[in-house]
Amino acid sequence: EIVMTQSPATLSVSPGESATLSCRASQSISSYLAWYQQKPGQAPRLLIYGESTRATGIPARFSGSGSGTEFTLTISSVQSEDFAVYYCQQYKHWPPITFGQGTRLEIK
Amino acid sequence: EVQLVESGGGLVKPGGSLRLSCAASGFTFSTYGMSWVRQAPGKGLEWVSTISSNDGKTYHADSVKGRFTISRDNSKNTLYLQMKSLRAEDTAVYYCAKDSPWTLSGLCFSWGPGTLVTVSS
Numbered sequence: 647e648i649v650m651t652q653s654p655a656t657l658s659v660s661p662g663e664s665a666t667l668s669c670r671a672s673q674s675i676s677s678y679l680a681w682y683q684q685k686p687g688q689a690p691r692l693l694i695y696g697e698s699t700r701a702t703g704i705p706a707r708f709s710g711s712g713s714g715t716e717f718t719l720t721i722s723s724v725q726s727e728d729f730a731v732y733y734c735q736q737y738k739h740w741p742p743i744t745f746g747q748g749t750r751l752e753i754k
Numbered sequence: 755e756v757q758l759v760e761s762g763g764g765l766v767k768p769g770g771s772l773r774l775s776c777a778a779s780g781f782t783f784s785t786y787g788m789s790w791v792r793q794a795p796g797k798g799l800e801w802v803s804t805i806s807s808n809d810g811k812t813y814h815a816d817s818v819k820g821r822f823t824i825s826r827d828n829s830k831n832t833l834y835l836q837m838k839s840l841r842a843e844d845t846a847v848y849y850c851a852k853d854s855p856w857t858l859s860g861l862c863f864s865w866g867p868g869t870l871v872t873v874s875s
Binding site: 680 | 789791798799800801804813814815816849859860861862863864865866867868
């Protein structure tokens with residue numbers, strides 16, 4: 647089973663600043679990495695897949711990078727609606743599909 | 755517009771059974787793989803099960819293997835999760851999610867709002 651590790655657990659940024667969230671896989675997953683956003687009381691929403699492809703309707707301020715075992719989600723100029731929990735997920739070697747434990751993006 | 759609506763959650767005693775349903779609309783259900791993902795209160799996301807669109811292949815997490823069964827009725831545009839021998843640790847919000855057309859990718863492109871399952875005596 648591939649273990650996904652996200653850092654930091656909590657990231658505090660001010661609106662308008664950029665945010666960088668990290669995700670590490672326990673073994674190479676090539677570019678089979680996705681990012682999801684979850685707001686309180688809501689279902690997750692797919693943001694990025696294939697490491698850097700934005701899902702339908704996702705603003706361009708969200709970008710993904712990396713390959714192999716190290717990945718990054720960058721949110722340029724964080725907006726108020728971006729404060730949420732973010733999960734990475736690998737879909738290269740499954741089952742099982744595995745998620746990271748999440749990074750909470752909070753207002754500084 | 756893609757819509758996924760789960761139902762069937764509720765309070766059940768340990769050892770009990772429950773069947774969850776996910777009604778799908780806004781897309782050609784029969785051509786998409788589907789999954790169940792759960793989230794225990796205050797915790798992260800855990801993949802549960804996935805089913806292919808047409809050949810009936812199913813996959814389950816080790817934590818539910820032998821107790822949960824994913825299935826689908828393409829004539830009713832509905833996904834199911836039959837859960838047996840429920841345990842306290844199965845308490846979670848259960849989401850259904852839509853995968854890719856024809857070939858399973860393991861991605862969750864769209865999600866329903868979820869249904870809460872509580873296992874408690």
